[in-house]
Amino acid sequence: MKKLILGLAIISSIFTSCTSSNDETTTIVPATGEITGTYTTSKTFAFGNYTLKGIVKIASGVTLTFDAGSTITCNKTTGDNALVVLNGGKLNINGTETQPVVFTEVSAIPGSWGGIIMYGDAPINAIGGITTSTSEDGNALPYGGTNATHNGGSLNYARVEYAGSKLADGTKELNGFSFYSVGSGTTLDHLVSYKGADDGFEFYGGSVSLTNAVSYGNYDDSYDWQDGWRGQLNTNWYSYQVVKGNFGIEIEASNNNNAFYPKVNKITLKRAAGCTPEVAGDIQIDAIQFKKEGNGDFNDVIIDGYGIYTEGTTTYNGAAVKIQDATTNTNQVNGNKIKLTNVKISNTTQTTPVGATSAITVAFPSGQFTTAVSSTGSILTLGNWATVSGVNLIQ
Numbered sequence: 001m002k003k004l005i006l007g008l009a010i011i012s013s014i015f016t017s018c019t020s021s022n023d024e025t026t027t028i029v030p031a032t033g034e035i036t037g038t039y040t041t042s043k044t045f046a047f048g049n050y051t052l053k054g055i056v057k058i059a060s061g062v063t064l065t066f067d068a069g070s071t072i073t074c075n076k077t078t079g080d081n082a083l084v085v086l087n088g089g090k091l092n093i094n095g096t097e098t099q100p101v102v103f104t105e106v107s108a109i110p111g112s113w114g115g116i117i118m119y120g121d122a123p124i125n126a127i128g129g130i131t132t133s134t135s136e137d138g139n140a141l142p143y144g145g146t147n148a149t150h151n152g153g154s155l156n157y158a159r160v161e162y163a164g165s166k167l168a169d170g171t172k173e174l175n176g177f178s179f180y181s182v183g184s185g186t187t188l189d190h191l192v193s194y195k196g197a198d199d200g201f202e203f204y205g206g207s208v209s210l211t212n213a214v215s216y217g218n219y220d221d222s223y224d225w226q227d228g229w230r231g232q233l234n235t236n237w238y239s240y241q242v243v244k245g246n247f248g249i250e251i252e253a254s255n256n257n258n259a260f261y262p263k264v265n266k267i268t269l270k271r272a273a274g275c276t277p278e279v280a281g282d283i284q285i286d287a288i289q290f291k292k293e294g295n296g297d298f299n300d301v302i303i304d305g306y307g308i309y310t311e312g313t314t315t316y317n318g319a320a321v322k323i324q325d326a327t328t329n330t331n332q333v334n335g336n337k338i339k340l341t342n343v344k345i346s347n348t349t350q351t352t353p354v355g356a357t358s359a360i361t362v363a364f365p366s367g368q369f370t371t372a373v374s375s376t377g378s379i380l381t382l383g384n385w386a387t388v389s390g391v392n393l394i395q
Helices: 002-023 326-333
Strands: 031-039 043-045 048-058 063-067 071-074 082-085 090-094 101-105 116-119 153-161 177-180 187-194 201-204 211-216 223-226 234-241 249-252 263-271 288-291 296-304 308-311 314-317 321-323 338-346 369-371
Touching: 031 043, 048 063, 082 090, 116 153, 177 187, 288 326, 321 326
Parallel strands: 031 048, 043 063, 048 071, 048 082, 063 090, 071 101, 082 116, 090 153, 101 153, 116 177, 153 187, 177 201, 187 211, 201 223, 211 234, 223 249, 234 263, 249 288, 263 296, 288 321, 296 338, 338 369
Antiparallel strands: 308 314
């Protein structure tokens, strides 16, 4: 009996010790440091709070990785700031739904830094049909090539805040995310562009696709592209334009009548009451604008809030879809290269596609423009990745 009691006491002691150990919590101290200059060797930034200073570049053959939950902050008082992935370099952002990686600026003022810029060598078709061009971001770097599967890394659950500053000569603005001839081997998933002074996301040619994206409060267009962008697997795009904003989506193909076009499934474009154009007198208040041979295939689209806007004594009527020029109407609309299906429109003045002037008569061929009350638009999971200062961006 004494042996039995002693054995039970020992077992009890063992289990008590394990429970005590399991109750202990480990506190991870965030790393700190400065991110600056051109990186010529690969580096992983562990979970932490970092300062980004200057035009930071990732050289060809080099990979920079950011762990989940990290915050990278720049300060416009130090000069121009941006994170640039050069062609051949890679950026891996390993955020999660609960622990996104956030790139921000201390003043919290739109237009305070250059955001994330990525270069590749995927195909483009720029003005005049040229296959290489020079970037308009102030870096003046070449882009374009023949590598459709270019891989610039993997961006997951990342948020860029207060971008859109003018760099270098001050004549060009930057977006939250700028993709120059980026290829389909690159992953862009669960990204947020928040309160920038230019576009939320812009594509300059290339074949990359964007999935699960939020553009919130950007002053120019929520989504924009040119130079023959041809991404095919895009889905779940959400836009909410507040305070200032131009087009929900601005679409052009640099005046090239391309045989290809991008595809986007599940889009929500919303404009808040009282949202004004970015610049007085430059009235851009439509949900989707096509110009310069812009085209595309869009399905399951929600358009809401593109209504009447008054400036001075003139009243403007927002349109769900506007065709800006006669050439785009002839080659793209009549040529069956613009397709919008299952479109649900509310609180918008002009619900059928219209031309920018009375001289442009828009009549989509049968089946190329259809509406549906059952459309859902983007379907995104709520969470920290799309929440700023306690405000849910998906409304």
